[in-house]
Amino acid sequence: MINENLQPIQTQKTVSTGNLKARSASQVFWFSIMWLAGLITLLVLLLVLGYVIVQGGKAINWEFLTTAPRGGLSGEGGISTTIGTTVYLVGLTLLVATPLGVGAAIYLIEYAGEQGLTSPILRVLISIANFAVETLAGIPSIIFGLFGYALFVSTLQFGWSLLSASLAGACLVLPTIIRTTEEALLAVPDDYRRGSLALGATKWQTLHKVVLPAALPGIITGIILSVGRIISETAVFFVTLGGSHRLPSSIMDGGRTLALHLYYLAMDTNAFNKAMGTGAVLVILIVLINMVINIISRRLTAKVRGG
Amino acid sequence: MNSTKLETNDYNLFYGNFHALRNISIQIPEKKVTALIGPSGCGKSTFLRTFNRMNDLISGVKTTGDVYIDKTDLFKIDPVALRQNVGMVFQKPNPFPKSIFENIAYGPRVTGMRDHKKLEEIVETSLRSAALWDEVKDDLGKSGLALSGGQQQRLCIARALAVQPSVILMDEPAASLDPIATLKIEDLIHVLSENYTIVIVTHNMQQAGRVSDYTAFFYTDETRTGRLVEFDETKTIFTNPHDKRTEDYITGRFG
Numbered sequence: 001m002i003n004e005n006l007q008p009i010q011t012q013k014t015v016s017t018g019n020l021k022a023r024s025a026s027q028v029f030w031f032s033i034m035w036l037a038g039l040i041t042l043l044v045l046l047l048v049l050g051y052v053i054v055q056g057g058k059a060i061n062w063e064f065l066t067t068a069p070r071g072g073l074s075g076e077g078g079i080s081t082t083i084g085t086t087v088y089l090v091g092l093t094l095l096v097a098t099p100l101g102v103g104a105a106i107y108l109i110e111y112a113g114e115q116g117l118t119s120p121i122l123r124v125l126i127s128i129a130n131f132a133v134e135t136l137a138g139i140p141s142i143i144f145g146l147f148g149y150a151l152f153v154s155t156l157q158f159g160w161s162l163l164s165a166s167l168a169g170a171c172l173v174l175p176t177i178i179r180t181t182e183e184a185l186l187a188v189p190d191d192y193r194r195g196s197l198a199l200g201a202t203k204w205q206t207l208h209k210v211v212l213p214a215a216l217p218g219i220i221t222g223i224i225l226s227v228g229r230i231i232s233e234t235a236v237f238f239v240t241l242g243g244s245h246r247l248p249s250s251i252m253d254g255g256r257t258l259a260l261h262l263y264y265l266a267m268d269t270n271a272f273n274k275a276m277g278t279g280a281v282l283v284i285l286i287v288l289i290n291m292v293i294n295i296i297s298r299r300l301t302a303k304v305r306g307g
Numbered sequence: 308m309n310s311t312k313l314e315t316n317d318y319n320l321f322y323g324n325f326h327a328l329r330n331i332s333i334q335i336p337e338k339k340v341t342a343l344i345g346p347s348g349c350g351k352s353t354f355l356r357t358f359n360r361m362n363d364l365i366s367g368v369k370t371t372g373d374v375y376i377d378k379t380d381l382f383k384i385d386p387v388a389l390r391q392n393v394g395m396v397f398q399k400p401n402p403f404p405k406s407i408f409e410n411i412a413y414g415p416r417v418t419g420m421r422d423h424k425k426l427e428e429i430v431e432t433s434l435r436s437a438a439l440w441d442e443v444k445d446d447l448g449k450s451g452l453a454l455s456g457g458q459q460q461r462l463c464i465a466r467a468l469a470v471q472p473s474v475i476l477m478d479e480p481a482a483s484l485d486p487i488a489t490l491k492i493e494d495l496i497h498v499l500s501e502n503y504t505i506v507i508v509t510h511n512m513q514q515a516g517r518v519s520d521y522t523a524f525f526y527t528d529e530t531r532t533g534r535l536v537e538f539d540e541t542k543t544i545f546t547n548p549h550d551k552r553t554e555d556y557i558t559g560r561f562g
Binding site for chain 1: 387390391392394395399401413414416467
């Protein structure tokens with residue numbers, strides 16, 4: 001009968017389970033180790049965050065946030081102007097770094113690999129650019145500070161100013177923006193590009209109507225990461241922004257960011273509780289920024305996918 | 308035979324030093340379905356991409372010989388303009404991550420259409436022509452990616468129709484679809500051939516037999532260089548091929 005042929009082959013109990021017990025035991029062992037590692041990491045993180053927020057939280061009140069620091073050895077006053085300076089600096093730095101970084105990434109990914117780019121000089125330049133982006137991402141930030149000091153503060157005579165600091169800051173975050181944008185562009189399937197070109201769209205239309213919208217969540221993530229980087233940076237701004245505790249009234253004025261203020265409070269005054277308070281504000285800001293990154297990239301991804 | 312829409316004369320294509328297509332001469336008739344068949348790697352997809360110059364995007368491609376569309380030298384036409392006239396449907400459905408409406412409106416928009424009323428008309432006509440309208444008419448705001456594979460492919464066909472091409476190139480359009488979705492695409496190809504010149508690459512012999520009026524058999528040997536062995540009406544190719552290799556391939560003796 002045909003049906004007999006359709007019977008599943010009987011599994012025979014001759015296959016030995018071998019060292020099943022030993023294998024299970026070793027799995028349990030290694031999983032416990034990894035679980036423990038995860039737990040310890042989490043605890044350390046919570047400890048740092050908790051300590052700063054609990055200690056600093058005592059110093060934080062409405063007055064602390066809204067009055068200007070008065071300078072001096074006792075660290076009198078609040079942190080209002082340093083919050084303002086931080087916001088200015090973040091804005092200015094992104095204004096410089098975003099178009100440059102996104103533009104460079106688009107060139108490197110969308111144009112540099114193209115046919116017709118047969119000029120050997122250009123090809124060498126492009127590989128140097130790629131190498132530079134990789135290297136710059138790993139350079140200690142004080143190097144950017146030194147460079148910014150030598151070029152912007154001193155040679156170009158911008159002095160200790162928002163301008164010098166934002167230009168140096170832009171150098172610092174450029175690799176981050178280029179990298180994340182490159183990754184976001186690479187993640188856009190070539191099918192979209194071909195689909196668009198095959199409809200008679202130009203390369204530029206393809207880029208700005210299909211590729212960039214699809215890459216946007218990744219690009220925005222890179223920009224917000226840079227915001228965090230600028231907020232928490234001290235070395236670069238220590239040598240380019242000066243240390244005035246007043247709110248800068250033009251881009252040629254210096255100032256101090258929250259992170260710098262924290263440094264001054266900790267090193268030059270005995271207002272340790274205020275340093276902690278400033279630290280807590282910084283930490284909370286960074287946590288908030290990370291939450292915003294998550295929300296935005298999730299929303300945009302859902303929108304791009306059509307949710 | 309109808310008037311010739313696409314034509315190549317001693318056309319050769321090289322990927323760097325690799326000779327991928329040798330001396331292809333063919334006259335593809337207007338408003339008919341022409342199937343390109345042959346074993347894997349015989350260059351039929353590469354040949355298809357000649358007609359909308361998508362090979363230009365691949366670095367190291369060089370060609371010799373002549374290619375004409377409507378008796379005009381194809382390489383003298385700006386590729387962007389050419390691709391508005393010669394649409395393409397890919398093997399894997401590739402709708403944009405946009406709404407159904409935006410997917411169809413994309414082509415007209417990039418060519419400068421701003422009038423929303425007209426765009427709505429184009430979207431409806433294109434979707435009707437692609438036999439997708441009834442399934443999506445209440446849901447034009449839905450993402451194209453939310454459709455099933457077969458619907459996505461018909462969406463891509465509608466998207467290609469929206470720029471009013473005269474030629475549609477199809478690169479194994481049903482290769483990733485289930486049998487029912489495949490049949491729908493094949494029916495659609497039949498209907499579209501009344502108004503469009505269709506060139507379709509397929510691996511599926513039965514499909515070539517079902518949908519095409521003309522069939523071109525491509526073949527390659529150990530050199531991996533693709534040649535056109537035989538080009539004729541599909542029924543001749545399938546019932547009375549001139550070349551032994553065509554016969555062997557059709558009857559499934561290799562490939």
